[in-house]
Amino acid sequence: MFDFKYYAPTKVILGRNTEEKVAELIREFGGTKVLIHYGGGSVVRSGLLQRVTETLDAAGIAYVTLGGAVPNPRLSLVYEGIELCKREGVDFLLGVGGGSAIDSAKAIGYGVANDGDVWDFYDYKRKAAGCLPLGVILTIAATGSEMSDSSVITKEDGLIKRGYSSDYGRPRFAILDPELTMTLPDYQTACGCTDIMMHTMERYFTQGGNMEITDALAEGLLRTVMRNALILRDDPGNYDARAEVMWAGSLSHNGLTGCGNDGGDWMTHKLEHELGGLYDVAHGAGLAAVWGSWARYVYKDCLPRFKKFAVNVMGVSKEGTDEEIAERGIVAMEEFFRSIKMPTNLRELGVDPTEEELAEMAHKCAVGVGGAKGSAKLLDEAAMLQIYRASV
Amino acid sequence: MFDFKYYAPTKVILGRNTEEKVAELIREFGGTKVLIHYGGGSVVRSGLLQRVTETLDAAGIAYVTLGGAVPNPRLSLVYEGIELCKREGVDFLLGVGGGSAIDSAKAIGYGVANDGDVWDFYDYKRKAAGCLPLGVILTIAATGSEMSDSSVITKEDGLIKRGYSSDYGRPRFAILDPELTMTLPDYQTACGCTDIMMHTMERYFTQGGNMEITDALAEGLLRTVMRNALILRDDPGNYDARAEVMWAGSLSHNGLTGCGNDGGDWMTHKLEHELGGLYDVAHGAGLAAVWGSWARYVYKDCLPRFKKFAVNVMGVSKEGTDEEIAERGIVAMEEFFRSIKMPTNLRELGVDPTEEELAEMAHKCAVGVGGAKGSAKLLDEAAMLQIYRASV
Numbered sequence: 134m135f136d137f138k139y140y141a142p143t144k145v146i147l148g149r150n151t152e153e154k155v156a157e158l159i160r161e162f163g164g165t166k167v168l169i170h171y172g173g174g175s176v177v178r179s180g181l182l183q184r185v186t187e188t189l190d191a192a193g194i195a196y197v198t199l200g201g202a203v204p205n206p207r208l209s210l211v212y213e214g215i216e217l218c219k220r221e222g223v224d225f226l227l228g229v230g231g232g233s234a235i236d237s238a239k240a241i242g243y244g245v246a247n248d249g250d251v252w253d254f255y256d257y258k259r260k261a262a263g264c265l266p267l268g269v270i271l272t273i274a275a276t277g278s279e280m281s282d283s284s285v286i287t288k289e290d291g292l293i294k295r296g297y298s299s300d301y302g303r304p305r306f307a308i309l310d311p312e313l314t315m316t317l318p319d320y321q322t323a324c325g326c327t328d329i330m331m332h333t334m335e336r337y338f339t340q341g342g343n344m345e346i347t348d349a350l351a352e353g354l355l356r357t358v359m360r361n362a363l364i365l366r367d368d369p370g371n372y373d374a375r376a377e378v379m380w381a382g383s384l385s386h387n388g389l390t391g392c393g394n395d396g397g398d399w400m401t402h403k404l405e406h407e408l409g410g411l412y413d414v415a416h417g418a419g420l421a422a423v424w425g426s427w428a429r430y431v432y433k434d435c436l437p438r439f440k441k442f443a444v445n446v447m448g449v450s451k452e453g454t455d456e457e458i459a460e461r462g463i464v465a466m467e468e469f470f471r472s473i474k475m476p477t478n479l480r481e482l483g484v485d486p487t488e489e490e491l492a493e494m495a496h497k498c499a500v501g502v503g504g505a506k507g508s509a510k511l512l513d514e515a516a517m518l519q520i521y522r523a524s525v
Numbered sequence: 526m527f528d529f530k531y532y533a534p535t536k537v538i539l540g541r542n543t544e545e546k547v548a549e550l551i552r553e554f555g556g557t558k559v560l561i562h563y564g565g566g567s568v569v570r571s572g573l574l575q576r577v578t579e580t581l582d583a584a585g586i587a588y589v590t591l592g593g594a595v596p597n598p599r600l601s602l603v604y605e606g607i608e609l610c611k612r613e614g615v616d617f618l619l620g621v622g623g624g625s626a627i628d629s630a631k632a633i634g635y636g637v638a639n640d641g642d643v644w645d646f647y648d649y650k651r652k653a654a655g656c657l658p659l660g661v662i663l664t665i666a667a668t669g670s671e672m673s674d675s676s677v678i679t680k681e682d683g684l685i686k687r688g689y690s691s692d693y694g695r696p697r698f699a700i701l702d703p704e705l706t707m708t709l710p711d712y713q714t715a716c717g718c719t720d721i722m723m724h725t726m727e728r729y730f731t732q733g734g735n736m737e738i739t740d741a742l743a744e745g746l747l748r749t750v751m752r753n754a755l756i757l758r759d760d761p762g763n764y765d766a767r768a769e770v771m772w773a774g775s776l777s778h779n780g781l782t783g784c785g786n787d788g789g790d791w792m793t794h795k796l797e798h799e800l801g802g803l804y805d806v807a808h809g810a811g812l813a814a815v816w817g818s819w820a821r822y823v824y825k826d827c828l829p830r831f832k833k834f835a836v837n838v839m840g841v842s843k844e845g846t847d848e849e850i851a852e853r854g855i856v857a858m859e860e861f862f863r864s865i866k867m868p869t870n871l872r873e874l875g876v877d878p879t880e881e882e883l884a885e886m887a888h889k890c891a892v893g894v895g896g897a898k899g900s901a902k903l904l905d906e907a908a909m910l911q912i913y914r915a916s917v
Contacts, residue, residue, distance in 0.1 A: 134765050136540025141533065147784075148528025346749040346769050346776070353741025360737070373526050377738050380784065384738070389781075392539075392772065 164225025232276025277386025324417025556617025624668025669778025716809025736785030
């Protein structure tokens with residue numbers, strides 16, 4: 134067991150119409166001039182943006198708006214947001230949407246609170262000394278960004294996708310109204326469930342140091358998401374299932390499911406990041422497409438964890454050798470992905486990279502992690518390339 | 526499923542020698558003049574108090590000290606602490622010890638930050654509008670006060686024991702060094718495990734509205750505590766087991782295991798509070814002594830939960846009727862209590878109340894909860910008396 138810090142100060146409000154509380158929450162956390170940052174048109178079309186601005190108007194809280202955050206949110210919009218905040222004297226950020234809008238808002242917050250180029254933080258050059266306070270109205274259960282310390286931004290020049298983590302970026306509050314997620318396309322719902330599971334699985338497949346209680350919480354969370362992902366596949370309007378998945382999304386990435394481990398193995402995310410940077414695929418689907426190849430490449434070096442996962446999460450038979458049990462767990466996970474229409478390889482994901490493109494992704498991934506990385510198994514560039522090849 | 530708020534902003538630092546970080550944490554949360562509040566002599570004898578004051582001296586942080594917080598902490602010491610803080614210009618509280626020292630510190634914090642009599646809050650007369658910021662070095666895993674919003678104080682006049690809950694009272698940080706709990710007598714360790722379990726069980730046995738993910742987390746937590754309580758019974762110096770129980774203690778009472786329920790059924794705690802007020806018994810042991818009688822009185826009115834508990838937590842056979850399964854779960858829980866040398870009735874607890882004393886406790890309990898209370902089953906004074914009688 135490793136020493137750990139757990140710090141998840143976000144005030145979460147979950148329930149129907151909880152977005153009505155946005156003005157009082159902004160005030161509670163000291164906001165007087167707000168940048169409402171959102172993504173595409175759905176927040177506008179659904180009327181949510183209007184409801185939010187009406188609530189702020191009624192409460193006498195000033196605001197400016199900035200839309201346009203796209204999946205794999207772009208650095209240029211972050212720069213634009215920073216300028217806008219400085220010009221308008223914004224002292225509070227409100228991210229409305231999914232992970233893209235929230236991550237983009239976090240990056241804007243770092244840019245406003247720190248001098249110099251905000252990309253430095255994402256380029257591992259220096260650490261932020263603060264962040265503008267941030268609140269969130271979540272419309273997609275997926276990235277867990279509403280309680281997490283992390284954000285992912287893509288620099289257009291070279292399509293470089295990088296994450297940065299800092300407690301300063303943890304939102305002050307997160308409004309979770311499960312009804313806001315009901316209009317999502319089924320594919321996005323399934324992608325979200327996959328992303329949520331992966332945040333917990335990447336904390337689970339590590340070398341040693343695991344805590345029993347952390348495992349118990351992680352396994353319970355994974356089983357809950359799987360069960361409710363299947364409910365939502367058949368009944369997308371099921372409020373309770375939406376709520377289960379939404380809350381699981383926040384818990385899966387706020388640190389709770391990693392307490393006592395070595396920090397986690399984030400290589401599935403890293404491998405997907407290069408895919409996402411190059412092809413702009415849906416993040417959750419990209420994760421599902423590479424996970425099986427990653428798991429088969431590493432599981433023999435992390436056998437006790439893959440065995441425990443197979444039995445406690447996937448519920449497979451305990452017969453046979455540890456390797457057989459572990460393999461059965463990987464197969465069961467892939468079957469689950471297929472059952473919610475997630476891809477289990479790049480072909481099913483709809484991309485067909487050339488050998489050169491695979492090599493480019495492996496190279497960029499290796500550079501991004503500083504040469505080699507991974508806890509379940511340390512992966513260097515050659516290993517990354519092998520996993521990419523196996524996932525074609 | 527009920528709407529919920531989840532807010533557990535405490536920064537937790539778990540690991541060996543983490544108390545060395547106390548000065549930097551106090552500074553991080555803005556403290557410049559500290560009241561170190563602790564309980565009996567063990568904090569002094571173990572050298573912990575000296576290590577803490579040396580750390581503050583080295584960091585140039587001023588402090589005053591106040592010891593003497595006893596189990597079922599007293600109002601008179603709270604008043605003394607309030608006066609001391611005002612006189613000395615204290616702006617940060619550091620509770621060092623178990624729930625008694627922390628709860629007493631919370632009450633002092635309310636008293637300093639609010640005008641009027643601090644007992645008003647515990648007497649349900651008004652609500653606190655703030656609390657002096659508070660940090661914690663925990664030496665007993667039990668009450669969960671290090672992350673919770675609650676505190677319990679006993680007024681000497683009439684031995685009235687009352688709890689008060691407010692987000693203002695949640696500690697800013699909690700230092701959890703499992704090694705600090707190793708010198709506890711086995712009985713206190715077992716009492717702590719019981720208290721931890723009860724905090725989660727009282728959120729579990731409720732009418733409707735439960736979330737699947739909350740249940741999964743609660744069940745995993747309970748199984749972990751039970752397993753590690755048995756390890757500690759046989760091997761009190763087991764660091765990992767100490768850490769599992771310590772972290773479970775914080776999670777069991779920070780709100781996590783109650784998300785989406787109706788607020789919980791706290792009647793076992795309420796029934797024990799009267800016992801504790803009158804006889805000064807160990808809190809955990811008092812809970813174990815009345816739980817079985819409470820459970821047998823209410824379970825038929827809350828059968829789905831008792832059945833789920835029996836199967837998922839106690840691992841009993843699913844054969845027979847729901848009532849039989851539920852009863853088997855209650856018996857298994859009592860067997861577990863006995864296995865860690867906890868009492869399952871008042872006689873085993875070492876108290877032998879007269880019928881008049883039972884009636885007095887039932888009356889005070891009913892008055893304390895405002896007539897009748899309970900989610901699994903609503904209990905009035907007559908019901909409370911029946912449970913007390915059954916627990917003799």
